Amino acid sequence: MxxxxxxxxxxxxxxxxxxxxxxxxxxxxxxxxxxxxxxxxxxxxxxxxxxxxxxxxxxxxxxxxxxxxxxxxxxxxxxxxxxxxxxxxxxxxxxxxxxxxxSNNTAAVNKVPEVTVFSKSPVILGQPNTLICHVDSIFPPVINITWLKNGHSVTEGFSETSFLSRNDHSFLKISYLTFLPSDDDFYDCKVEHWGLDKPLLKHWEPEIPAPMSELTETVACAQVVPLDTKGPCESHSRREGALPAYKS
Missing domain, CATH: 3.10.320.10 (Class II Histocompatibility Antigen, M Beta Chain; Chain B, domain 1)
Known part of the structure; x- marks a missing residue:
């Protein structure tokens, strides 16, 4: 178009x-x-x-x-x-x-917007958070940004900035969605713009880290018996689990 x-x-x-x-x-x-x-x-x-x-x-x-x-x-x-x-x-x-x-009108050159989705804070189940849909390289500044939850349109809990100017005369717009993380839910940021052949869906779902265990002790005792002499006993500790990660 x-x-x-x-x-x-x-x-x-x-x-x-x-x-x-x-x-x-x-x-x-x-x-x-x-x-x-x-x-x-x-x-x-x-x-x-x-x-x-x-x-x-x-x-x-x-x-x-x-x-x-x-x-x-x-x-x-x-x-x-x-x-x-x-x-x-x-x-x-x-x-x-x-x-x-x-003057003779020249058709605007439609740029393809760049879309990234990420959470504001590390994801913890049951803790309120905010999803951010960052849409860059917008031109012309006419765009529609909406949210989907589990494939269905979201009708509340979202807001967006006005168009922000860029040095190359394109524009930036950011949309925010408040949500309660659940391992059963997934989200999409839907972007419609003349630079796209069809609406773009940027998928996001929480990457929940494995439960953090208590500090565990792994004790290894190595015995070496040259000339009836026992070797040292070494103790190592490690923490299992993973850090929260963002996914776009």
Whole structure:
């Protein structure tokens, strides 16, 4: 499926730099993207976000017209008026319409997204945990991410980030699913995107470690009897079991 529509995006980037040579060999320590906004003529109308070193600080929910902080604690120290984001999106929409009318549209090149699924913490049966579906190299930024449990659609307990920008102008999105590990359950992260011939299912099931036994002692006594002399008795200890492992 090839979209014949166009996408417009813009950003105001602030780079914090340090240089000991009066401006020579400048290297960036941190990069903040303030006001990364996208408007597209397919899928959702667009989005507006602030990022720092690739991590999202907040985004503006265009439908609810409110600012959503990645960490609610941030809102206690600063604020952002969502009306500014709405004005930016309106400007992008206006400019996009002009560009579309005055130029020949070039079909976007659909990238194949890269999908990885893993648990937030080592898996312990009966202990609440979170599954993470990490979807990278998204372009264009129109995608559908859902969860399946034992082959059936999950309807609650999940959330996802907005689109996060990458240096190559592709995007990243992460979906989270809270779950209670059981050796009878398995999960799939389902990804639908124009870069895929069919929906991609990334399978995950818990790898439960063998029960950790108590420290066992293995005692080996080697006796050597040259000239009626007994050899030393050696004691070794080991701990049986395996460490939890992630599986994607």
């Amino acid at each position: 090839v979209p014949g529509r166009v996408l417009m995006w813009g950003a105001l980037a602030l780079t914090a730099v340090m240089s000991a040579c009066g401006g020579e060999d400048i290297a960036a320590d941190h990069v903040a993207s303030y006001g990364l906004n996208v408007y597209q003529s397919y899928g959702p109308s667009g989005y507006y976000t602030h990022e720092f070193d690739g991590d999202e600080e907040f985004y503006v929910d265009l439908e609810k017209k409110e600012t959503v902080w990645q960490l609610p604690l941030f809102s206690k120290f600063t604020s952002f008026d969502p009306q500014g984001a709405l004005r930016n999106i309106a400007t992008l929409k206006h400019n996009l319409n002009i560009v579309t009318k005055r």
